[in-house]
Amino acid sequence: MKSSLLEIIYLLASVTFIIGLKMMGNAKTARNGNLIGAVGMTLAILGTIFLYDGGHQVSTTTFVLIFGAIAIGTVIGWLTAVKVQMTKMPELVSLFNGMGGACAALIGLIEYPHAAETGMGMGGMLCIILGLIIGSVSFSGSIIAFMKLNGTLKKAIRLTAYNMINNVFLLALFAFGAYFLMAASVPVAAIYVLLLMSLLYGVLFTIPIGGADMPVVISLLNSFTGLAAATGGFLYDNQAMQTGGILVGSAGTLLTLAMCKAMNRPLSNVIFGAFGESAKSGSGSGSSIEGSIKDISISDSAILMNYAKKVIIVPGYGLAVAQAQHVIKELENLLEERGVTVKYAIHPVAGRMPGHMNVLLAESNVAYDKLVEMEDINPEFAQTDVVLVVGANDVVNPAAKTDPSSPIFGMPILDVENAQHIIVNKRSMNAGYAGIENELFYNPKTSMLFGDAKDALSKLVTELKTL
Amino acid sequence: MEQIITAIAEHRQLLYIIILSIFVGVEVIGNVPTVLHTPLMSGANAIHGVVIVGAIIVMLKTESSLGMVLGFLAVILGTLNVVGGFVVTDRMLEMFKKKK
Known part of the structure; x- marks a missing residue:
């Protein structure tokens, strides 16, 4: 009776995962979808605690420990998630993903000695080994991704023949994994070697990838963790884990590919592409850019925008870092009051994650219909008087269209150079995240407004008020 | 064969x-529109937290103290994934809702 009830709960949970994920694909239903998933998860967890039959009497201490662990995890997870700033969201997703991976790896680690002792079948052993490898890779990879986005780890490290080393290492990892399945008896301690190797591979896999590509990597690692969860599901013949895991595995893979498509780069290029190296040679050719940089003062910018008919704002990561989303809304209000049409041009990969800018600007109550996606806004630049680029760089770099040697060549960009005037707000002349020069800054129509986004925009707002 | x-x-x-x-x-x-990619990734992230069910099963089944310690750790990590994942996603989506 108890175990049948549990099976029904798992069935319900699986259905909530599917419906929840489906609803999350639409802006209107997304929030409820997330809640439905959470309810299903709670059911599955509570059901497992009270109805799972482990084959022996479970002591009260165990229950206390389980609830203790859940309480600790809930408090830490909840507090971190509630307190984090909107700009730090991508890192946090990566971190939580890593936790899931570590959880899957630990399950493998605990089950292995037991399985080796009882001579578990090939299938079960395969699940344990795969779960351990994938979970560990996902864990250490996510931690590296977290550190990269966080800025702790800045440079993409790429040795010569890096791909070769990585691939050989991956083969060795799988060969060692296969050894556990084939060999008659393996010393129990060897599982720790496998664990270390997997952790190391996660680091090797993620570390050469540039920070700008981290969202794609996180999405990929996300689907890895899904697979790791699924292997656990096969091990315990647990339907909720199976469906949840595979669902995230396949959905995550597709999402990864969709993100790559938004950047117009194949996935293999993200993972194996020597982005860092070509960027260096790219900046070498940067000296060939002709023209000079032109400064613009706050008051000139204000006048220019005040008498414009139409202003398009291009937000980038700089806006997020400076927390300038509220000031920019104020600027929008002021300009609109004076009859200026204001729109925001959202590049699919502006910021550090797709949708990052939408989330950020929605926080400061910018109307949804003012955020225009790239394909829709590009034809409008020609009829625009002033484009204000705030902390964006690579997404407005014409080299993506004109320079085949550029590492971002082929990425669709916002055609801001078609506008009458372009004002670029940047902290300095440093290159953007991709580490390459931007000839837009040397365009005769472009004026540079140097300074922190929040600071510069606040001054701009003050100036506009006096006009 | x-x-x-x-x-x-x-x-x-x-x-x-x-x-x-x-x-x-x-x-x-x-x-799915590009705008929703981030929340969706985050939502999927929360759902694979279902791996916590496995960690709980480990704790219910294990008879060794090492298993209990590692299982305890695994349940904490799994809970972080689940709770953090759902809460972060909700916060992101809350932003979308305010607009209208």
Whole structure:
């Protein structure tokens, strides 16, 4: 009776995962979808605690420990998630993903000695080994991704023949994994070697990838963790884990590919592409850019925008870092009051994650219909008087269209150079995240407004008020 | 050869689940606007937190103290994934809702 009830709960949970994920694909239903998933998860967890039959009497201490662990995890997870700033969201997703991976790896680690002792079948052993490898890779990879986005780890490290080393290492990892399945008896301690190797591979896999590509990597690692969860599901013949895991595995893979498509780069290029190296040679050719940089003062910018008919704002990561989303809304209000049409041009990969800018600007109550996606806004630049680029760089770099040697060549960009005037707000002349020069800054129509986004925009707002 | 065929036949239900889940996953994500990619990734992230169920099973089953310690750790990590994942996603989506 108890175990049948549990099976029904798992069935319900699986259905909530599917419906929840489906609803999350639409802006209107997304929030409820997330809640439905959470309810299903709670059911599955509570059901497992009270109805799972482990084959022996479970002591009260165990229950206390389980609830203790859940309480600790809930408090830490909840507090971190509630307190984090909107700009730090991508890192946090990566971190939580890593936790899931570590959880899957630990399950493998605990089950292995037991399985080796009882001579578990090939299938079960395969699940344990795969779960351990994938979970560990996902864990250490996510931690590296977290550190990269966080800025702790800045440079993409790429040795010569890096791909070769990585691939050989991956083969060795799988060969060692296969050894556990084939060999008659393996010393129990060897599982720790496998664990270390997997952790190391996660680091090797993620570390050469540039920070700008981290969202794609996180999405990929996300689907890895899904697979790791699924292997656990096969091990315990647990339907909720199976469906949840595979669902995230396949959905995550597709999402990864969709993100790559938004950047117009194949996935293999993200993972194996020597982005860092070509960027260096790219900046070498940067000296060939002709023209000079032109400064613009706050008051000139204000006048220019005040008498414009139409202003398009291009937000980038700089806006997020400076927390300038509220000031920019104020600027929008002021300009609109004076009859200026204001729109925001959202590049699919502006910021550090797709949708990052939408989330950020929605926080400061910018109307949804003012955020225009790239394909829709590009034809409008020609009829625009002033484009204000705030902390964006690579997404407005014409080299993506004109320079085949550029590492971002082929990425669709916002055609801001078609506008009458372009004002670029940047902290300095440093290159953007991709580490390459931007000839837009040397365009005769472009004026540079140097300074922190929040600071510069606040001054701009003050100036506009006096006009 | 015969072994492989029997193995497939024996595990056919499992194979059904795998194949159908893959299709459902692909179907569910298809045609999602770019804007929702981040929250969706975060939501999917929370859902694979279902791995916590495995960690709980470990704690219910294990008889060794090492298993208990590692299981305890695994449940904490799994809970972080689940709770953090859902709360972060909710916060992101809350932003979307305010607009209208």
